[in-house]
Amino acid sequence: MSITLALDAMGGDHAPAIVLDAAIEALRRHPRLQLVLVGEEGLLRKELGRRGTSSGDRLRIRHASQVVAMDESPALALRGKKDSSMRVAIDLVRDGTAQACISAGNTGALMATAKFVLKTLPGIDRPAICTMIPTTTGHTHMLDLGANVECSAEHLLQFAVMGSVLASAVDNNPSPRVGLLNVGAEAIKGNDTVKAAARLLEVSPINYIGYIEGDDIYKGVADVVVCDGFVGNVALKASEGVAKMISGHMREAFGRNIFTRLAALVSLPVLKSIKHRFDPRRYNGASLLGLHGIVVKSHGGADAYAFGHAIDTALHEVEQAVPSRIDSQLEILLAQGAMMRSAT
């Protein structure tokens, strides 16, 4: 059976070029895949032509007359751009024409539009953004990463449920270990919200392993890291910042003179393996969880290789039926009274 994904061909810093390149490459990798490019039809036809290809059964074009700007207000985009490439791509998921959509566009607008068009699952107040990040032992899933900057304990429980289901589906892990991010491992540590969330998690059916600290994220002690969107966003970006600082310094130190450049040459295979291991492009593709449908957010500055990973992420979530698995898990929790039907 084929799977159809809708691509917002106009979103991101390098659209539509990198979206088209990634699309052509993804169709080669996945024989069952079909793609719908959403955007300005004339432009997309021309760009496909420049790449020596054209639309067909597996690569269709769906015209959309508007584009959401990267710095546009989410509320304005939602109200004023009903024919944007982002909106139409999400509409295709709601209609069932596509099983998932991917956009490298404005995160806030994507979140607002996806929530408005697809609606949240029963028991979920607000969708969360979840991404995979590398650890010493493999990878972990971390959420929320910025969609919800003020969270209640109930929200953190919802994130834990969604993250647990995602990790279970994506990693084929029957019982993912869920850690709650805090400033210390002892029970007395943390703010009131985190302490209240811990009490909810302790009595939930989730495999909750307790508090974890910032450095534990990368030790691989948890398969899912739960935190509010403010903390998650800052922690992830700080981590990226450190990694960039170190790699920048390495480049500089190895480029300093003829001897260090020789050392770099001798070390090339090692340096390449290090670069590959932590290449952020391999982790591109954050999932908007808690919706009736699959929406994947690519980094705005992604290249075709990175966007391809976001396509693979969406494809994998379709194959694993992530939203309906989250829905089933939520139903169990709601029936048990472990969660309220709606906290809003």
Place this chain on the structure above:
Amino acid sequence: MSITLALDAMGGDHAPAIVLDAAIEALRRHPRLQLVLVGEEGLLRKELGRRGTSSGDRLRIRHASQVVAMDESPALALRGKKDSSMRVAIDLVRDGTAQACISAGNTGALMATAKFVLKTLPGIDRPAICTMIPTTTGHTHMLDLGANVECSAEHLLQFAVMGSVLASAVDNNPSPRVGLLNVGAEAIKGNDTVKAAARLLEVSPINYIGYIEGDDIYKGVADVVVCDGFVGNVALKASEGVAKMISGHMREAFGRNIFTRLAALVSLPVLKSIKHRFDPRRYNGASLLGLHGIVVKSHGGADAYAFGHAIDTALHEVEQAVPSRIDSQLEILLAQGAMMRSAT
């Protein structure tokens, strides 16, 4: 004129050994320095003897019969251990016997005891923990790092004032750039507390540069990074976690086989320079700011080299009269009505 520092000789994972080693070395480095080792007198005499030295004018011993355990409750330590090495060291600062104290012991107990014994400066509700961290261009000062997990906008303003004065004193920088950590650079981003703090900072005499994001910490765009203790603690530990993961992977990749080990040998000077640049021991010594006195917290797992850096940090703050400079700055702000005399 000489400067006297009190060292909690019993605090930390490797006390008293590393404290004594660091003390002896610091006396060599700083001819004007005098140190008071606070702890179990018999043990300290014996340990000094094993190092071929003894107490004297520049290295005195002050007996303290108790030790605060690393996992002890701060409240219990404060009430029940009035003759702990930590408490006596802080008492020496209050009495004027020492101009500052350094401890590698229990952070919560140190904070509670320092606040109780030394009291906070007028206008400061709660002390904050501030540390120096490396950036691409040098270093920055970040606070709070865990002392205050729930903060009001007013608290963030207080942190900004204290961090600004510290950076100004330590770096001889007349107008340190102060950034407020947030999830985005746009004015609409962030939670209510951060937005309210931004409004306070905009009208303050501080050189406030606006919101900065997690990755900006390491770009050197701000000399002071202000955030609540929860976010600061997680961001700092996550950063340490990433750095450790990368260095661990590098070690592994360079040790894989005979060829990679040869590459490591050729690259040794470069690898050493990278290691030195980001050596966390060189950034050891966090300042408890906002008190009538100087208290420096060393990492609990510090070795003698790292503890020596904490001693240097305290010495530098004494020379620069950091608490009285913070006090003067607060007085100006209080007189201007930019801050309330007491928010508690």
